[in-house]
Amino acid sequence: xxxxxxxxxxxxxxxxxxxxxxxxxxxxxxxxxxxxxxxxxxxxxxxxxxxxxxxxxxxxxxxxxxxxxxxxxxxxxxxxxxxxxxxxxxxxxxxxxxxxxxxxxxxxxxxxxxxxxxxxxxxxxxxxxxxxxxxxxxxxxxxxxxxxxxxxxxxxxxxxxxxxxxxxxxxxxxxxxxxxxxxxxxxxxxxxxxxxxxxxxxxxxxxxxxxxxxxxxxxxxxxxxxxxxxxxxxxxxxxxxxxxxxxxxxxxxxxxxxxxxxxxxxxxxxxxxxxxxxxxxxxxxxxxxxxxxxxxxxxxxxxxxxxxxxxxxxxxxxxxxxxxxxxxxxxxxxxxxxxxxxxxxxxxxxxxxxxxxxxxxxxxxxxxxxxxxxxxxxxxxxxxxxxxxxxxxxxxxxxxxxxxxxxxxxxxxxxxxxxxxxxxxxxxxxxxxxxxxxxxxxxxxxxxxxxxxxxxxxxxxxxxxxxxxxxxxxxxxxxxxxxxxxxxxxxxxxxxxxxxxxxxxxxxxxxxxxxxxxxxxxxxxxxxxxxxxxxxxxxxxxxxxxxxxx
Numbered sequence: 021x022x023x024x025x026x027x028x029x030x031x032x033x034x035x036x037x038x039x040x041x042x043x044x045x046x047x048x049x050x051x052x053x054x055x056x057x058x059x060x061x062x063x064x065x066x067x068x069x070x071x072x073x074x075x076x077x078x079x080x081x082x083x084x085x086x087x088x089x090x091x092x093x094x095x096x097x098x099x100x101x102x103x104x105x106x107x108x109x110x111x112x113x114x115x116x117x118x119x120x121x122x123x124x125x126x127x128x129x130x131x132x133x134x135x136x137x138x139x140x141x142x143x144x145x146x147x148x149x150x151x152x153x154x155x156x157x158x159x160x161x162x163x164x165x166x167x168x169x170x171x172x173x174x175x176x177x178x179x180x181x182x183x184x185x186x187x188x189x190x191x192x193x194x195x196x197x198x199x200x201x202x203x204x205x206x207x208x209x210x211x212x213x214x215x216x217x218x219x220x221x222x223x224x225x226x227x228x229x230x231x232x233x234x235x236x237x238x239x240x241x242x243x244x245x246x247x248x249x250x251x252x253x254x255x256x257x258x259x260x261x262x263x264x265x266x267x268x269x270x271x272x273x274x275x276x277x278x279x280x281x282x283x284x285x286x287x288x289x290x291x292x293x294x295x296x297x298x299x300x301x302x303x304x305x306x307x308x309x310x311x312x313x314x315x316x317x318x319x320x321x322x323x324x325x326x327x328x329x330x331x332x333x334x335x336x337x338x339x340x341x342x343x344x345x346x347x348x349x350x351x352x353x354x355x356x357x358x359x360x361x362x363x364x365x366x367x368x369x370x371x372x373x374x375x376x377x378x379x380x381x382x383x384x385x386x387x388x389x390x391x392x393x394x395x396x397x398x399x400x401x402x403x404x405x406x407x408x409x410x411x412x413x414x415x416x417x418x419x420x421x422x423x424x425x426x427x428x429x430x431x432x433x434x435x436x437x438x439x440x441x442x443x444x445x446x447x448x449x450x451x452x453x454x455x456x457x458x459x460x461x462x463x464x465x466x467x468x469x470x471x472x473x474x475x476x477x478x479x480x481x482x483x484x485x486x487x488x489x490x491x492x493x494x495x496x497x498x499x500x501x502x503x504x505x506x507x508x509x510x511x512x513x514x515x516x517x518x519x520x521x522x523x524x525x526x527x528x529x530x531x532x533x534x535x536x537x538x539x540x541x542x543x544x545x546x547x548x549x550x551x552x553x554x555x556x557x558x559x560x561x562x563x564x565x566x567x568x569x570x
Contacts, residue, residue, distance in 0.1 A: 046144060067141040147187065177204050227566045
């Protein structure tokens with residue numbers, strides 16, 4: 021394929037460096053279900069802004085046959101994952117088939133192309149092993165995003181990293197820069213090492229974005245298993261350890277990526293600091309800077325609300341927010357059989373479902389929570405949504421516990437099917453966007469950015485991107501973190517108390533008694549979130565800071 025066939029546009033001369041952007045997931049459009057959460061939302065917005073800026077960037081991902089999973093309900097109304105085969109007529113079959121070594125065998129990979137004009141994104145190649153040339157086991161490599169089987173998960177990384185690099189060479193699409201969005205694609209470096217014969221030459225071409233501020237979340241596997249799986253391409257285990265200056269029994273994807281890259285970044289200023297503290301003492305790691313995540317406003321914004329915000333028309337803002345709430349509440353009624361009121365303060369917690377994000381923190385003091393819900397003069401409605409990893413039974417149990425506790429409460433709802441479409445409805449239909457992770461565990465937390473673009477006020481602890489944005493009671497509501505972060509039980513109790521104080525003493529009174537003050541916060545938040553947290557800034561920053569700079 022020629023570059024003109026792939027791009028369909030001439031890249032702007034400002035973005036001369038050619039880039040391949042590797043990511044395990046991309047959230048481009050509701051109809052293309054190849055993502056799980058924030059990593060995909062970030063990658064999708066990046067590709068959309070790269071297209072708008074006409075950057076010389078191409079995405080490399082995987083065509084997940086069953087997606088992540090479809091989130092439905094059991095006969096009892098609890099969450100149940102469904103794995104349903106997907107078909108996409110809007111993808112172009114390039115006809116390109118090549119082989120990748122996995123377990124010392126040749127696995128065939130077919131490349132599909134999401135053309136830029138389809139959804140308004142930079143070109144995205146999606147790789148699949150679900151083709152007749154492969155045996156039944158090899159065909160399942162690209163079946164489930166983040167497969168729970170260890171060897172399958174490793175094979176997925178090989179297909180993304182090594183396979184993506186082989187594809188680029190197969191079609192003759194030379195790239196100046198290989199950008200690893202998280203460590204899943206780290207195997208590409210071993211292919212580049214075989215090609216260029218030195219670590220220095222690899223470093224000239226590779227940059228890395230880390231998204232995981234907790235050590236346990238950074239993927240690692242036994243060297244022996246990875247060697248057996250052909251992860252290191254042509255290198256032996258002892259050669260890998262020598263080249264990278266690594267030892268021990270386990271190969272850590274993030275640490276290796278930091279040694280292969282010439283430069284790396286965290287995804288908020290706070291996360292960059294945390295990442296330097298986590299990894300900086302290891303010899304041979306590259307510089308770790310920070311580029312704060314952002315989201316594509318053109319995709320996420322509501323045009324009617326945008327016009328009202330631009331005109332500072334309070335009546336139009338209020339009317340449009342009520343309509344967007346009614347749209348969301350149709351889903352609440354459909355899924356939960358509950359009729360929510362657009363005149364009632366509506367607080368939403370919705371994001372990837374992980375334990376550190378504490379979806380149930382507001383319920384910690386159950387009696388106080390019930391008292392808040394039963395206030396006759398100042399009523400409150402709560403909605404939860406999010407996708408737990410389907411094999412994380414603790415997260416699934418928490419999701420179902422919230423369903424069970426919310427079920428008898430007429431003003432509480434838990435929604436399933438948390439994907440791009442529902443995420444947009446929740447941001448547009450909420451008054452308050454709640455975010456209460458354990459401190460220093462949230463790398464960025466981009467959902468609050470698109471909430472602010474849609475007239476929903478962030479209520480958050482000061483983690484991730486929030487310290488760079490929030491001015492308490494001016495564009496957000498801030499929750500004070502616990503003084504002692506070392507005792508989980510005590511800090512949950514203290515931060516629940518601080519959260520409830522803000523809701524009861526600040527948020528509720530302002531919503532019902534000071535609408536002018538409320539709308540001032542809405543307008544200020546919408547103004548402050550752009551351009552700093554809009555992804556055209558991010559896409560430009562990556563070129564300036566990571567791709568072009570040495």
